[in-house]
Amino acid sequence: MPRSAEPPAAKPLPGRKAQAARNDELILDAARAVFLADANAPISAVAERAGVGISALYRRYPSKDVLLRTLCHDGLRRYNAEADAALEEPEGWQALAGFLERVVEADVHSLTVHLAGTFTPDESILPEVQHSEQVNNELVRRAHESGQLRPDITPQDLGIVLEACAAVSTPDAERTGQLRRRILALLLAGLRADGELPGPPPHAGEFAWRWKRTPGPRAGD
Template identity: 70%
Template structure:
């Protein structure tokens, strides 16, 4: 898209893409890393980075909000799949492959959320509920699995992280396949209730500058 923009705007768009890609890599490895590490990895000057993101908190917030919007985009696409069970499986696989959840979890508490994210938070909840409802209607998803259980599945997959990125992807997909098999109807009763609304909310309490 930057090719269609004139001069400085095209360069700014390219820099922004480089900065966000670098920030994902840097902060996934270490959320406490300095913003200068992002500039170095992106190959841009620190002044260019600060022109776009005036503080580390703004950059972290942008990354996390982009992750949530990606989650919503993937969920909306999965809702277009006619079969409810297949749609749920596609959603989980696409979120794990896009590595959306691990970034969100890593950044929780590293910045102060603002109200601009609330529509996307509500949308994400609605999408998860719709995916689970459709999967239940298909008869394939066990009755005691709720929408909040999707967070447990995605967190389990994001916890798999090795130095080898290829092997990490393989093992995350294997983990997801095992979990999906356990979500199908016919298995023994699950222990305890699913996560309650807001049960994970404490992680988003801002812990101050890092």
Template identity: 60%
Template sequence: MSAGSEAPSPDGLAGRRRQAAHNDLAILDAAREVFLADPKAPVSAVAKRAGVGISALYRRYPGKEDLLRTLCHDGLLRYVEEAERAVAEPDGWLALSRFLQRVVDADVHSLTVHLAGTFTPTPEMGRDAERAGELATALVERARATGRLRRDAVTQDIGLVLEGCAAIRVPDGERTRQLRRRFLALLIGSLEQDGGDPLPGPPPQAGELNWRWRRQG
């Protein structure tokens, strides 16, 4: 090594890693905003929103589909994380209702509503989706065992509840959160066993909504 050259310092390497992690987070946050507003938006709009160069984006995500897939997989993993947390709660009814509240606040299902069919899921995503389904079933069964969940509610109804809340969106983010929480409270109230009229129509079937995840176009 010549006298004028210097080895990269550990602090310098750590700094570059921190910057790379910051850029990745900025890209994912920007992608979520851009693609929820317009799933057909180009990746250049994501780079502009994130404040990074298009080359920096492509180093992390070779194509738009990779970015969409990462966004949805992250949302799925958040769902699994919240479900695992809920399963550990001792009261079955509170476990289910609080799980729904946390997932709605996390806005996980907006990704499902807006981005399904825009990319090809990976086998890993399929395994995580299966795990999510198992956990949701466990939460429903535990809530039913308390006697508070209406008898004709099924696991697949939970997905409809979450997607219904995700469909609520106004320009103001805080107002969106307030309206979703209000709607969710109404839905949770309707899930309680009250001896009222039975739910109309046959219940949703396992996998009935999965057609949306087939790659379109």
């Protein structure tokens, strides 16, 4: 399947900047693991898992809100990158199916869904949100044109498919991946099936309520 060309290798960063970049990667990796396990975990748990001092973490992310926004923004950028790559595939159904497979494999969706409503979004994420809507629409349109996607599927249904896969979780990461791929294969078969689906499809913005931060104190604020 055609993919975007790899970007040119970045020049090595000098000493302090290189260390800061390494710390940032450690912090984000730790934050993904910590907040997937418990979205209400304190930010100190992230510093402990990353093996960095709390002051180093706060220099980069002055609040838990900032760290959570960064994680979700990063997940959305990854989602859009996979969607953009999928649009290079000339066959509409293969583009959509391959895109869903890669997003599930990368486990992009479970973090963003898990963190919904736990922080205050800001306008910096809007361009990525708008782009994701555009690429979702285009992927579904092309899959419809291929004649292989059932006609009553909408772009909003993609979120339901990915959420169903992300909901599968076991203590064994490898087994979780196997089961998610199995569920996705079943769902992809259903997207190509004949017959009517019960009820109307999700409408645009139907799940936006989850991104409205719920009131009340949280650990680690």
